[in-house]
Each structure stands twice: as C-alpha cells, then as structure tokens.
Amino acid sequence: MLSRTFASNARSTLARPRKVSPYISLTSPLTRSSIVAIRNVLAEKQYQFPDTYSEPTAAVLVPLCNVDNKPGVLLEVRGKNMRNHSGEVSFPGGRVDKTDASREAAALRETEEELGIHPEQVEILGGIGPPTLSLRALRVWPYVGFIHSSIKSRFQPLADTDPLPSISLSHLKASAPEVAHIFHLPFAEIANPDRLRVHAFRRNLGERPYWAITVSDFVPEAVKWASDPEQRDEIGGGQGGRLEVWGLTGWYMTLLMRMLKVYE
Numbered sequence: 465m466l467s468r469t470f471a472s473n474a475r476s477t478l479a480r481p482r483k484v485s486p487y488i489s490l491t492s493p494l495t496r497s498s499i500v501a502i503r504n505v506l507a508e509k510q511y512q513f514p515d516t517y518s519e520p521t522a523a524v525l526v527p528l529c530n531v532d533n534k535p536g537v538l539l540e541v542r543g544k545n546m547r548n549h550s551g552e553v554s555f556p557g558g559r560v561d562k563t564d565a566s567r568e569a570a571a572l573r574e575t576e577e578e579l580g581i582h583p584e585q586v587e588i589l590g591g592i593g594p595p596t597l598s599l600r601a602l603r604v605w606p607y608v609g610f611i612h613s614s615i616k617s618r619f620q621p622l623a624d625t626d627p628l629p630s631i632s633l634s635h636l637k638a639s640a641p642e643v644a645h646i647f648h649l650p651f652a653e654i655a656n657p658d659r660l661r662v663h664a665f666r667r668n669l670g671e672r673p674y675w676a677i678t679v680s681d682f683v684p685e686a687v688k689w690a691s692d693p694e695q696r697d698e699i700g701g702g703q704g705g706r707l708e709v710w711g712l713t714g715w716y717m718t719l720l721m722r723m724l725k726v727y728e
Contacts, residue, residue: 477673478662479728481655487724490651493530493627499610506590509723522602523571524557529611530630536650543641544688551689551701553709567605580637584615592719598712599698606716645687655726665715674718676710
C-alpha cells in the first residue's frame with residue numbers, strides 16, 4: 465500500500481496534478497480522436513530543435529498504450545547488473561547508430577530490441593524537448609508514440625471515438641539481461657498525488673522542479689533495484705529505497721504531462 469508521505473514530503477514548488485486533461489481522458493481508453501489530440505498538442509508546442517549539437521546522440525520512445533482498457537505509458541526496469549542505468553526505470557531507447565535512418569528510427573529499433581514491439585505497431589505522434597544531455601553525455605531525443613496491439617489493428621477501421629485495442633503485456637518480450645521487467649503506468653496513477661515527490665532536475669543548471677513518481681508496487685519482488693547509497697541525483701532506482709520514475713525519464717514524463725495540462 466502507498467504511503468501518503470510521498471505527497472506530504474514534497475516541497476510546495478509544484479501545484480497538485482489535475483485529475484483531468486482538456487485533451488484526453490485519464491481513465492478511459494485512448495481513441496483515434498485522443499491520439500490526434502496528442503499529436504496536435506505536440507505539434508503546437510514542439511520545440512524547434514537545432515541540429516547543431518556536437519555530442520553523440522540517443523533516442524527514446526515514450527510509448528503510450530491501452531492495457532486492460534486503461535490509458536497510460538509503457539516503462540521498463542533496467543537489469544540490475546547492467547553497467548549503465550542498472551535497476552532504473554526508463555523508456556525504451558539507446559544510442560543512435562550510423563546504420564539508423566534517423567533518430568526516430570533508432571528509437572523504434574531499440575523499442576523492438578528491448579520490448580519485442582514491431583516498429584509498424586508504433587504510430588509516432590511527435591517529439592518533446594528540448595533534447596537533454598544524459599549523465600553519459602548523450603544528447604537524448606524523445607519521441608512520443610502510440611503502441612497498437614498489432615500491425616493489423618493499427619490500420620483496421622474504427623470510429624474516432626472507439627477504444628483502441630489494448631496490448632497484452634504477456635505478449636511483450638523483455639530483452640534479458642538488459643530489461644528486467646516491463647510494466648504499464650496508467651495516466652490516473654501519474655496524476656495520483658500519493659505517488660509524487662517533488663525533485664529538482666539538474667540542480668547545477670538551476671532549480672527545475674519536476675515530479676518523481678513512485679512505482680515500487682508495479683514491479684514484482686523478484687525484480688531487484690538499488691538506490692544509490694550517496695543519494696546522488698538520477699543514480700539508481702530512486703531515493704528512500706523506492707523505485708521511481710525520476711531523472712531524465714521523470715523529467716520527460718513531466719514535460720509531457722505539462723503539455724497535456726495534467727501537471728503545471
């Protein structure tokens with residue numbers, strides 16, 4: 465059971481999340497109308513990324529989907545013995561290779577490798593940004609996409625307000641040992657104040673508050689993670705022994721929820 469101290473410990477630098485969005489339902493399944501609304505929001509608020517960055521690049525997919533008729537985001541827990549980002553919650557993604565046709569293609573390739581989701585199942589809706597440096601000095605480009613339950617279902621005729629088919633988590637293939645677990649975080653839980661803790665992103669660049677989201681209860685006990693003993697920002701699974709969506713993943717989640725007017 466969640467403790468309400470997650471919310472009460474937060475500093476008062478962020479308003480409580482809203483329970484509704486003007487663009488989508490946080491509880492009813494995503495539909496063609498709602499993913500069009502998300503696409504339009506991303507296009508309207510799209511940061512104009514300069515293409516003059518000198519750092520090596522990476523790309524991640526923020527995978528939206530319905531699971532059991534609940535809308536939300538698909539996330540993974542990195543394997544505990546991985547050299548980088550071990551035991552952390554992350555979006556699928558990784559370094560852009562020379563053989564990738566684009567950064568978007570790299571995000572889709574990594575998603576297939578890590579989760580077993582075919583690129584044609586993914587409907588890219590747009591990007592969020594600006595692209596930020598990871599702790600490994602990679603410039604990370606985030607893309608938002610909707611995961612259809614199959615390639616066929618992506619193109620089947622549906623009314624704009626009909627629920628899009630849910631994906632089955634049991635049909636996904638976590639790439640071990642890189643990925644220890646895959647889980648779905650419903651939008652309603654992303655807006656649940658009992659899960660939220662205010663944290664500052666990259667304090668050395670100024671106080672930029674965002675919501676870290678506890679997800680310990682979404683992960684089986686057999687999946688291990690570790691908090692950093694020194695409590696350094698973004699290192700390990702979270703703070704206070706919790707598993708959290710935090711660091712760069714939490715920052716991008718907050719940016720998306722701000723665009724959808726769930727967060728301030």
